[in-house]
Amino acid sequence: MKQKDQLDLTKSLLEQAKNSAFSYLENTNDLPVFPGTDALALLDDLSKPFHTESIDPSVTLSELSQIGDKTIVNHGGSRYFGFVNGGVLPIGIAARWIADTWDQNAALEVMSPLAAKLEEVCESWLVDLFNLPAKTKMGLVGGTSVATLCGIAAARHYLLSKLGWDINADGLMNSPRLRIIMGDQTHGTVTKMVKLLGFGSNSIxxxxxxxxxxxxxxxxxxxxxxxxxxxQAGNVCTGSYDDFSSICELANNAQAWVHIDGAFGLWALASEKFTNLTKGIQLADSWSADSHKTLNTPYDCGAIFCKHPTSLVEALHQQGSYISAGDNRDSMSFTPDMSRRARGIDLWACLHHLGKKGIQQLVDRLHFGAIFMKEGLSSIGFHIENDVHFNQVIVRAESDAKTKHILHDVQKNGVVWCGSAMWKGHFVIRISICSWQTNDSDLTIALKEFERAFNS
Ligand SMILES: Cc1ncc(COP(=O)(O)O)c(C=O)c1O
Structure with missing residues (x-):
């Protein structure tokens, strides 16, 4: 194909993608928040044997749009309160589009000086926003699960080298035995990563x-x-924060390592409103957080922050004769993976657009939404099962059976979507206010929906 034809093809596909995206955006608030049974049946149309001949890419894109339009979960709308997924800021979508067009690989500076620089800038802005120790380094990964893996790998390297053991040379077998101390409400991904790093349940x-x-x-x-x-900075059900000052003091005195899982809750550091919750966070050694949650960047964007850069890099380092080290930042030194998308591009764009004040307002608004829901649900007759620390509300009716019935009804109706959990022996509905788009009118609609289901 001639170069001009290739350019025309790319432009026409992007135009088609743009039209499809605009149509979604224009209709987003009229779409069901979760696809209904009939829509989901369309997914079966995708289960075809792999064909032999190539297909015109515009046909491929139309097929994707037609099925996707009807079957996506509408995170991009304003009444999705499930998990802690967050929405996506317009600047994030736009920057991600350009970034994908540029097709940058953020592994090494020589592969993308732009990606390396933007990641470095994001690191310094976030270290400043969170008021972390100045020497803190950041790695961008897929999410908090992997960020936690990096934090614990750094901890393992740091503690064992202080005990005279070279984990990289001698491995974990026969090493001094490390102890993992965690709460009974620790997120499941932490336990998974602890086990992946070779610590069995008997070490916990x-x-x-x-x-x-x-x-x-x-x-x-x-x-x-x-x-x-x-x-934890932000329990996945209640949104509560551990007592960092007291626990970090104990740990620091004992020369233990502290890692804080702040998947969505670390962002509360952006607002003075939450100082009581976040006090002492900075006394830890490493922190994990997701931008795709509270900051509403595009998926996927997690970050590990570590105040012992040497341990982080030593734990994750990799060599190869073809690897040419940059003069500045080779981002793969701070993460387990090598090739990866340049997450720093859309992260930088969101941070650049919002500034510290915009992030503070976003965080405050999420909290306000959770308080609004708590008060409204309480007056409908729900039992509120948590203090609303940040953006999470968990509620139940008088019995598990009734709570399940209400949740099922709300989920089926498609106006609002939220999930569930077991909390201290009760089945609860989990409401997570985490989209920048959710406004008072969405919250009022959500309350009406809960009231309808409660009384049905
Ligand atoms: C407290 C907490 N930790 C860890 C995770 C896992 O994060 P990710 O899905 O980005 O890996 C979550 C996800 O919701 C979370 O809420």
Missing amino acids: EIVPSDKQGRMLVNKIPTLDDHCIVIL
């Missing part, structure tokens, strides 16, 4: 929690320099 010491899911400080076992303590 579980600390009981209070009614909000915060670790009970007086139940923490005696810590020492073999301990990795894992805390």
